Amino acid sequence: MASALRRAGLVIVALLCTATVITGPARADNPIVQTIYTADPAPLVHNGRVYLYTGHDEDGSTYFTMKEWRVWSSADMVNWTDHGSPMSVSTFAWASADAWAGQTIERNGKFYWYVPVKDRASGQMAIGVGVSTSPTGPFTDAIGRPLVRNGEIDPTVFIDDNGQAYLYWGNPNLWYVRLNADMISYSGSPTQIPLTTAGFGTRTGNASRPTLYEEGPWIFKRNGLYYNVFAARCCSEFIAYSTAPGPTGPWTYRGTVMPTQGGSFTNHAGIVDFNGGSYFFYHNGALPGGGGYTRSVAVEKFTYNADGTIPTITMTTAGAPQVGTLNPYVRQEAETIAWESGVETERASEGGMNVGWIENGDYIKVKGVAFGSGATSFTARVASASSGGRIELRLDGANGQLVGTCTVPGTGGWQTWTTVTCPVSGATGTHDLYFRYAGGSGYLFNVNWWQFNGG
Ligand SMILES: [Ca+2]
Ligand SMILES: [Ca+2]
CATH class of the missing domain: 2.115.10.20 (Glycosyl hydrolase domain; family 43)
Structure with a gap:
């Protein structure tokens, strides 16, 4: 009985996953903040x-x-x-x-x-x-x-x-x-x-x-x-x-x-x-x-009703639609996040905040990034007291299309910043951008800001 229920449950989960894939853009963006x-x-x-x-x-x-x-x-x-x-x-x-x-x-x-x-x-x-x-x-x-x-x-x-x-x-x-x-x-x-x-x-x-x-x-x-x-x-x-x-x-x-x-x-x-x-x-x-x-x-x-009354609003996981798009060809803060898994933030020695506590498999989603005719390279401000790791640049999912990989070296300190740049190909049009972090065990590196070039 338990086994049958479990199997039925798996089928339901599989169906739900399929439905989610088919319905496409309705991904969770609520709550707004996941780091705290x-x-x-x-x-x-x-x-x-x-x-x-x-x-x-x-x-x-x-x-x-x-x-x-x-x-x-x-x-x-x-x-x-x-x-x-x-x-x-x-x-x-x-x-x-x-x-x-x-x-x-x-x-x-x-x-x-x-x-x-x-x-x-x-x-x-x-x-x-x-x-x-x-x-x-x-x-x-x-x-x-x-x-x-x-x-x-x-x-x-x-x-x-x-x-x-x-x-x-x-x-x-x-x-x-x-x-x-x-x-x-x-x-x-x-x-x-x-x-x-x-x-x-x-x-x-x-x-x-x-x-x-x-x-x-x-x-x-x-x-x-x-x-x-x-x-x-x-x-x-x-x-x-x-x-x-x-x-x-x-x-x-x-x-x-x-x-x-x-x-x-x-x-x-x-x-x-x-x-x-x-x-x-x-x-x-x-x-x-x-x-x-x-x-x-x-x-x-x-939307307010015509007479100024407020409609009944219910909680959703989808949240509000995006207003416009995000420009990747200007400096964007690493702590600008639509959704994340596994990271936290802290004060950066260079001012503002940085993303840290990055481990293998953690990711950050930035929604609606307008690459236009195509990015040619990616730059990030990074620091690592360990031996660093890699930033995988992926489109539309944490395991989505890989358009670039940036290697982050050890810099001798979590607030000892350097700039790394790597080539990008295949990033055109508007996509959700995922930074998927990869490397060995333990904390890999911090990121202060990033910017694409080209377009
Ligand atoms: Ca983490
Ligand atoms: Ca920052």
Whole structure:
């Protein structure tokens, strides 16, 4: 019986594999990041790129053990560049723990990152604000103390068309305050938004929390309508939303954006428009080892209904379609990744990040690479404290067509960089590019960046 079931299972697996091959391009690109666990997405569009601010769930977490925030960016919604961690709990000298869900906004050339973090002196959760002249940081503590502190979390920030900025936050309540134009101080006092069932839906079975509002507000304005997209009910959460004619209400509950799905008992929304499309960021437990404390950020493309309502969005492994293609004839960072297996990233001595922990058989996929009339050679910036290995350049699969092989020598150190170049043939048109790493046992080499030549 067991044997028959196993055999039947193998047949099913074989059929599924066949179906996957036949259906072609529907390959997994969600979650966005595979090198670490990420949570609480907050996207920001700036100068033709989407910057994605996230938390970082530590491996093996059994609570919201989060020490730092991370930044990623993309020009095409599928290939994401790792910018490392430009802000952590230790950025805030007054904070002791809990690098939880925040949001970044740009004003007058500065980037302000509002985050909840535990205030050491009071033991209460407070909202801090980091500031940087670059969307990728590094961020410093803008004021050296909490901006607001009332034990509640999850700030979202919004600048109205008239220039008035608002900070909203809260769990179990929902608060707002009017930020001054400097973005690091406010006028008036924190004010509660009434949590009415008309405004935020009806929760059953929890007398102390009669509405669906739980946490994680994401507030923005579109076509004159104000939206509050939030984590609803607990637990497991789903994503719901309300709308209002003004930034402080009155709010009307509008229903579900994303049902409870995906193996994490929390969820957190972030929404942006980019290059004519609308994108919904969220998190789930989709990576191996994933769950409620080991989450991963993912994204879906969606279209608002004509009346401004948001359609129900479900989690997919395919993710958003690529916006355009990736140009291989300019320097691309090795840590620009659509999907990977086996690699991690770290700070590079030359600046930015590099890919490391590369072992035989590991790979990185870069999606939609436009080779055009054909590449003639490939260059990579590499380092190896061991005896190096090989970068196999393959098309459309980790075992796909081999168009070049670059040998990486030992360089005497994991941050002792050299440039290697090798010939390429057969790379024409647009393909998913796979770097498949090969060599002996142990870690082989690091890669900082790469570039094709020719085309
Ligand atoms: Ca590895
Ligand atoms: Ca790099």
